[in-house]
Amino acid sequence: MPLSTSADEPLPVSKVSAMIGGWVDRLGAVWVEGQIVQLSPRPQAGMAFLTLRDPSQDASVTVTCFRRVFDAVSDVVGEGSRVVVYAKPVWFARNGSLSLRAAEIRPVGMGELLARLDRLRRALAAEGLFEAERKRSLPFLPHRIGLVTGRASDAERDVLHTARERWPAVRFEVRHAAVQGAYAVDQLVEAVRELDALPEVDVIIVTRGGGSMEDLLPFSDERLLRAVADCRTPVVSAIGHEADAPLLDLVADLRSRTPTHAAKDTVPDVGEEFQRVRDLGERARRAVGAMVDHERRALEEWAGRRVLAEPYVLVEGREAEVTELLGRSRRMLGHRLDRAADDLEHTRARVVALSPRATLRRGYAVLRDEDGAVVREAGEVDAGQTLRALVAEGEFRVTVAEGGRGAEGG
Structure with a gap:
């Protein structure tokens, strides 16, 4: 108011x-x-x-x-x-x-499109479709490469020419599809799934040349992204130029900057591999040579030591010790043998002195009856009984003349 x-x-x-x-x-x-x-x-x-x-x-x-x-x-x-x-x-x-x-x-306008793509990117990221753990390694030398691209496109020519120039024996399984427009997504999904079902295909390249953001929209479509995520075969994304960044780059196992780089990332260069083999062979020869030289120097060092250069020095020192020990052993053994001989002689003398034969040599005799029993008393024999008389140098028989009082030879 x-x-x-x-x-x-x-x-x-x-x-x-x-x-x-x-x-x-x-x-x-x-x-x-x-x-x-x-x-x-x-x-x-x-x-x-x-x-x-x-x-x-x-x-x-x-x-x-x-x-x-x-x-x-x-x-x-x-x-x-x-x-x-x-x-x-x-x-x-x-x-x-x-x-x-x-x-x-x-x-x-374009901002709204970017916002929609950002929402899709966030949703797929939350599902883990962009995680590095899901990325599969590309084979060193693919048996056969699947290629999804536009018909008679520059991208197709770049990939095929670069790959065959790097490795002439490389083989491709090509599937043409629309790469922009209303039918692009359906044809791209069908081509990817068809190549993924072929067991001889080791890697799949999805590629097209550069274009506006609207032209590249099929490569950010959720259906294509999920089809690529479900592939058992590694997938390489090579869409447009390096500055282009469709969501397929995030889902694919490898993102290449351009179609030409996709061929380089997928196919090894035969010349580079030959050179790498030669370099590795040279490195191996140098390594083995260095090892041999090291071992030779070590062997020469060991051989130059006195124990190997003059091994008899060690033997000579031991020889003197062995000679001394041998002399000591012989002397000790001789002393032991001498003492043993003396002991044996003394024992033999005692045995001889105590031997019954020594008594017999003094004129004594041992009488035995027919059973071999020794006669110790006169009462043990009868007159006429025959006895054996054992003397120092033999024995003979005697007959008892009178029991209990004497005997005479017979």
Whole structure:
């Protein structure tokens, strides 16, 4: 409602500002389209500040939003992007400025396409389709290479020419498919699955030349990405130029910068491999030669030692010890034998002295009856009994003349 003011009765700034703020607060949220000409994310404040400009009318407005609102589109929105903002006008009484508080930001045109691709990328990443653990290694020399490409395309010629130039015996299984347009995704998926079902195909290359983002959209389609993720055969993505980055690059087992690089990444160079074999052979010869030289020097060092150069020195020293020990052994054995001989002689003398034969030599005789019993008393024999008399040098028979008193020879 109109206010009554004059130069003598003016309104305070705070009241005017409060009135403007009350009027602004009654305004509802609106959708606003414009181009971001200035962007200032402020992580410390938890806010982001944008300036939207209408190029046709040369008008601009300040937009603020919480970081979570801006972070939802930060990957696809930047200075120069066209956006649609759902925002409510806000009056800042402190500095007397009007801005829009955004609750949602949507990219327009290419930005919207990028946002859709980013949402798909995030979803597939959450499923683990981009994880390095899923990536399979390419074979060193593929038995047969599957190639999915456009018919009579430059990409096909680049791959085939480069691969055959590097390894003339390489073989391809080619499947042509539309690489852009409405039928591209279906044909690409069919070609990939057909090649994956062939057991002789060791690796699959999916390739096309460069193009606009819209032209490369089939290679970011979810159906193709999941078909590649399900392949048992390693897949190489070579889409466009190095700057192009369709989502297929993230799902494939290997991303090549260009179709030509795809051939280089998949097929070894025969000349390089021959040179590598020669280099390895030379390294092996040098290694073996160095090992032989080392062992020869070690052997010469050992051979130069006195124990090997003059081995008899060690024997001579031992020879003196052995000779001394042998002499000591002989002397000790001689002493032992001499003592044993003396002991034996003494024992023999004692035995001879105590022998019954020595007694017999003094003239004694031993009488035995027919049974061999020794006669010790005269009463043990009868007259006429025959006895055997044992003397020192033999024996003879005697007949008892009278029992118990004597005997005479017979």
